[in-house]
Amino acid sequence: xxxxxxxxxxxxxxxxxxxxxxxxxxxxFGGLIVLTQGSAVAPFIYTVF
Amino acid sequence: xxxxTRILGLSAxxxxxxxxxxxxxxxxxxxxxxxxxxRKHDPGFPVEAISYCLGEAGLRLSDIDHVAFYDKPFLKxxxxxxxxxxxxxxxxxxxxxxxxxxxxxxxxxxKLLRDELTELDEEFAGDSKLLxxxxxxxxxxxxxxxxxxxxxxxxxxDGVGEWATTSVAIGRGNTLETxxxxxFPHSLGLLYSAATYYTGFKVNSGxxxxxxxxxxxxxxxxxxMLDKLIDLKDDGSFRLDLDYFDYCTGLTMTNDRxxxxxxxxxxxxxELLTPFHMDVAASVQAVTxxxxxxxxxxxxxxxxxxxxxxxxxxxxxxxxxxxxxRDGRYDRIWVQPAAGDAGGSVGAxxxxxxxxxxxxxxxxxxxxAMRGSYLGPGYADDxxxxxxxxxxxxxxxxxxxxxxxxxxxxxxxxxxxxxxxGRMEFGPRALGNRSIxxxxxxxxxxxxxxxRVKYRESFRPFAPSVLREDVADWFEIDxxxxxxxxxxxxxxxxxxxxxxxxxxxFGIEKLNVARSDIPAVTHVDYSARIxxxxxxxxxxxxxxxxxxxERTGCPVVVNTxxxxxxxxxxxxxxxxxxxxxxxxxxxxxxGNCFLRKEDQNPxxxxxxxxxxxxx
Numbered sequence: 045x046x047x048x049x050x051x052x053x054x055x056x057x058x059x060x061x062x063x064x065x066x067x068x069x070x071x072x073f074g075g076l077i078v079l080t081q082g083s084a085v086a087p088f089i090y091t092v093f
Numbered sequence: 094x095x096x097x098t099r100i101l102g103l104s105a106x107x108x109x110x111x112x113x114x115x116x117x118x119x120x121x122x123x124x125x126x127x128x129x130x131x132r133k134h135d136p137g138f139p140v141e142a143i144s145y146c147l148g149e150a151g152l153r154l155s156d157i158d159h160v161a162f163y164d165k166p167f168l169k170x171x172x173x174x175x176x177x178x179x180x181x182x183x184x185x186x187x188x189x190x191x192x193x194x195x196x197x198x199x200x201x202x203x204k205l206l207r208d209e210l211t212e213l214d215e216e217f218a219g220d221s222k223l224l225x226x227x228x229x230x231x232x233x234x235x236x237x238x239x240x241x242x243x244x245x246x247x248x249x250x251d252g253v254g255e256w257a258t259t260s261v262a263i264g265r266g267n268t269l270e271t272x273x274x275x276x277f278p279h280s281l282g283l284l285y286s287a288a289t290y291y292t293g294f295k296v297n298s299g300x301x302x303x304x305x306x307x308x309x310x311x312x313x314x315x316x317x318m319l320d321k322l323i324d325l326k327d328d329g330s331f332r333l334d335l336d337y338f339d340y341c342t343g344l345t346m347t348n349d350r351x352x353x354x355x356x357x358x359x360x361x362x363x364e365l366l367t368p369f370h371m372d373v374a375a376s377v378q379a380v381t382x383x384x385x386x387x388x389x390x391x392x393x394x395x396x397x398x399x400x401x402x403x404x405x406x407x408x409x410x411x412x413x414x415x416x417x418x419r420d421g422r423y424d425r426i427w428v429q430p431a432a433g434d435a436g437g438s439v440g441a442x443x444x445x446x447x448x449x450x451x452x453x454x455x456x457x458x459x460x461x462a463m464r465g466s467y468l469g470p471g472y473a474d475d476x477x478x479x480x481x482x483x484x485x486x487x488x489x490x491x492x493x494x495x496x497x498x499x500x501x502x503x504x505x506x507x508x509x510x511x512x513x514x515g516r517m518e519f520g521p522r523a524l525g526n527r528s529i530x531x532x533x534x535x536x537x538x539x540x541x542x543x544x545r546v547k548y549r550e551s552f553r554p555f556a557p558s559v560l561r562e563d564v565a566d567w568f569e570i571d572x573x574x575x576x577x578x579x580x581x582x583x584x585x586x587x588x589x590x591x592x593x594x595x596x597x598x599f600g601i602e603k604l605n606v607a608r609s610d611i612p613a614v615t616h617v618d619y620s621a622r623i624x625x626x627x628x629x630x631x632x633x634x635x636x637x638x639x640x641x642x643e644r645t646g647c648p649v650v651v652n653t654x655x656x657x658x659x660x661x662x663x664x665x666x667x668x669x670x671x672x673x674x675x676x677x678x679x680x681x682x683x684g685n686c687f688l689r690k691e692d693q694n695p696x697x698x699x700x701x702x703x704x705x706x707x708x
Contacts, residue, residue: 047204051167054171058168058171063174066174070196
């Protein structure tokens with residue numbers, strides 16, 4: 045819950061509200077997939093981390 | 094009496110995790126996690142480094158007032174999402190691979206940090222103590238606050254942090270104000286990494302090899318790069334042409350257009366290095382120097398400030414640093430010794446202290462606050478003896494004079510000497526406390542150290558440690574370079590011209606030709622990556638080189654890090670003894686203990702050659 049509050053504050057400060065629906069969809073669907081997957085092993089992509 | 098302010102700085106979850114401890118603004122301890130876990134560039138949460146830092150000051154985690162992390166994950170996420178959105182539908186593969194790890198971990202880094210910290214000490218108060226600095230703010234803080242300057246221009250440049258890839262700040266007293274930034278995807282560090290990738294080296298660790306390779310080549314692609322890859326303005330600002338790069342959307346640094354532009358495919362790791370790769374290396378190095386020179390010149394003119402501080406991965410490019418120094422626009426230049434991400438831990442802690450808490454800053458105009466970068470673990474004499482005895486080592490305990498004299502004698506006899514003294518260095522360089530030393534005058538020392546000690550067939554020469562008072566007699570520089578972050582040429586009268594036959598040699602063969610009176614530390618273009626050794630910073634190391642000079646007339650020794658290829662620099666006396674027994678190091682000096690290889694039990698010899706994954 046504190047994460048959502050912090051992220052909301054972040055969006056307000058940065059004025060990047062368009063990220064909110066994307067994140068919500070991610071958390072709902074992507075999150076489900078990830079959580080049922082066991083471990084998420086990402087490859088090393090230089091600019092991503 | 095007021096309680097001292099204690100701040101723990103952390104850098105983690107990318108590469109080179111590290112922790113640093115600040116007590117009332119003083120850097121008390123700092124160390125990289127890899128030195129403890131013995132895993133090179135360890136990106137994990139720095140449990141061991143934190144425990145060490147706390148132990149050094151006799152504190153528990155719950156005694157800490159603030160924990161400062163070196164970057165801001167939400168901002169990074171914003172940059173990722175905007176980049177993917179800007180390039181969509183290209184980049185879907187990268188997106189689909191990156192998102193799971195972000196959704197599972199990286200977005201929740203604050204919680205992750207809090208959980209890890211609470212596991213270390215359940216009385217740790219959590220959220221209220223956590224602070225986050227921006228990546229380049231951490232770099233800039235690490236460059237300015239420990240510097241010996243009251244006022245300075247601060248330039249940071251690396252691959253990418255959140256958005257910034259290059260930043261300019263003005264530091265005055267305890268303030269540090271960012272005045273301009275260049276944002277992702279336009280990045281000098283990523284341009285260098287693209288060339289690193291293209292020439293077949295590992296991105297993020299092979300960049301120094303490109304720098305070492307550059308003197309073998311001609312910068313014949315410099316104009317092509319400036320024409321096609323990078324639009325560089327007079328003030329040093331730039332934009333990259335993203336048509337040639339793949340890092341925004343793909344899983345590689347460069348694309349086919351990049352290869353077509355230069356006319357050859359990306360070199361495979363095991364493929365031979367050719368003059369073409371050397372020319373690419375020389376060209377990207379020349380472009381990097383051009384960018385840094387234009388940027389720093391413009392800033393000197395613009396601000397009228399004559400002190401310069403540098404940090405960020407690009408600041409580890411000591412060849413470029415040397416050129417900025419010789420350019421003469423600045424009276425003094427100070428480079429953070431842990432200029433890479435590990436140093437972000439020190440920077441985040443200093444930013445918290447001076448910027449967040451607005452605490453004053455003490456400046457010593459002569460000495461910086463990094464204490465020679467000797468901020469890691471040290472061991473008392475009796476503990477060293479106990480540990481070496483337990484490891485089965487046979488040693489003699491000598492007094493200071495005998496120790497210096499015996500070791501200088503071993504160096505003069507051209508023996509490879511493991512030199513383990515005092516506190517471990519923080520940052521990528523060994524600066525005379527965890528070093529392997531040799532005779533710089535010896536024409537065979539380079540080969541011996543490379544093949545029998547470091548287990549590498551390298552085209553890079555070793556670096557010299559030289560007494561500060563003698564540096565101008567041996568190299569074309571008369572400035573401090575205590576952190577081995579300045580390159581300068583060997584003085585002309587000490588050089589030896591190569592014959593046409595020798596000029597035609599290739600790679601390491603060329604390096605093995607004696608090019609000066611100190612061949613072991615002279616690169617093919619007569620340059621050397623210099624460490625000046627100061628009596629007031631490292632008296633024992635200074636005494637050793639002085640004794641070597643007394644015997645030989647030469648105040649220069651070879652200084653290479655105490656490790657083999659792929660191994661983190663040694664941390665404990667046991668690490669040093671293991672490395673000693675696994676290589677052809679002939680003499681090991683740990684504190685006051687003097688060990689000769691022939692006295693050791695041969696059963697303790699180790700097969701060390703393949704013990705570490707190559708970098």
